[in-house]
Amino acid sequence: MAAIGEVLKEFRKEHGMTQKDLSRGICSQSVLSRIENNEEIPNIIVIQQLCHRLGITIDQLMLDFLPEELFLRKYFNKMFMYLRVGKYLEIRTTLEYLDERQITHLDKDRQLACFFKAVCAYFIDEDPKKSLNHTIQGLSICVSKKYDGYFDSRILLLSFAGKMYAVLGDVNKAKSYYSQSFELFQTMMADYSERSELSNLFVNYGTFLFKQERFDLAEKVVDMGLKWNRQQCSYYKLKELLELKILMLESRDELYSVISYRKILRALEKLKDL
CATH class of the missing domain: 1.10.260.40 (lambda repressor-like DNA-binding domains)
Incomplete structure (x- = not known):
């Protein structure tokens, strides 16, 4: 004790x-x-x-309190950090290290590992089918809702599955998985999550809906993403969300609002240069 x-x-x-x-x-x-x-x-x-x-x-x-759990949390947090900056090779190296140690015994850890393997398969191997297999495998793992991060992991997997189906040209499956991911975010106690990586859901789903010309829902998704970023005080994917918002405003010829959002975008770019 x-x-x-x-x-x-x-x-x-x-x-x-x-x-x-x-x-x-x-x-x-x-x-x-x-x-x-x-x-x-x-x-x-x-x-x-x-x-x-x-x-x-x-x-x-x-x-x-178990030493392995404390050890694993640090490495998963490190992989999330790599994800935010696009260091996918470092994610794979970390996964390989954990596989060698053979300590991802719990379902919640195996599920999250599937997400990171899917990310590596897509961004490193450029193999969306392999990536999709990892996401489906992760979603098939039964994880107790009592675990902290249960909703976060499931949302990330559902959203990434939607992205892979979209890449593979299966629009109906993409729409289904994106919709499940977005609905889960809306129904979960989102205020208690601190995973800024959930911003990927809003960027990917918003982009998908915009391409499908479902502009009203696309804007709802993007607006929720912008709100989420404000709540998290996060810049992660904010540039992409602002660019999507500007595209939607331009499609409606709302030029005054476009100017306002472009000012925000320029200010963000200046902040990143500091």
Whole structure:
């Protein structure tokens, strides 16, 4: 139980909370500091309250207390970082390393690994069929909804399957998978997700709908994507979303709005140059 403090610290940092934020009304900040430094063993009531504030269950905490789980989370987070900057070879190298270690035992980890394998198959191998097989395999894995990130992983897989079907020319299947992904995002408790990578859903689905000339739904998807970026304070895929929004406004000859969004786009480009 002593080393559970390390896991609490990991969860706190992932949620962007300070020790003061997490301990307020539960225990003193100094007590939490001692717990995180494995200098004090917390009682069960304190653990329950800390978990509740972090939005996790004690079961999740104890599961992630396992050294392999803590190890895996760091590597999956690293792969998400590589995804955001398009370093697909680094993702594959990380996957190969994890395969060698043979530690992705849990269904939730195997499902997420399928997503990253699909990404590599498409962007490195340029093989959409192989990529699609990985996404379908990931979706076939039964994962308990109690796991943090359950909805995120499923949305990413459904969206990427939609993208692969679109690339392969199966418009109906693409529409079905994109629709499932978008509906799941709308019905899930999206405010509790911190996965900026979900922005890929709005870019890919919005682009697909625009090409199908379903302009009203395309704009709804893009607007939701822009809102999502604001909520996450994220620039990930913001440029692509703004460009899609401008295309839609231009198709309706809304020139004043086009000028406004172009100013935002130029400002974003300047920020990236800093």
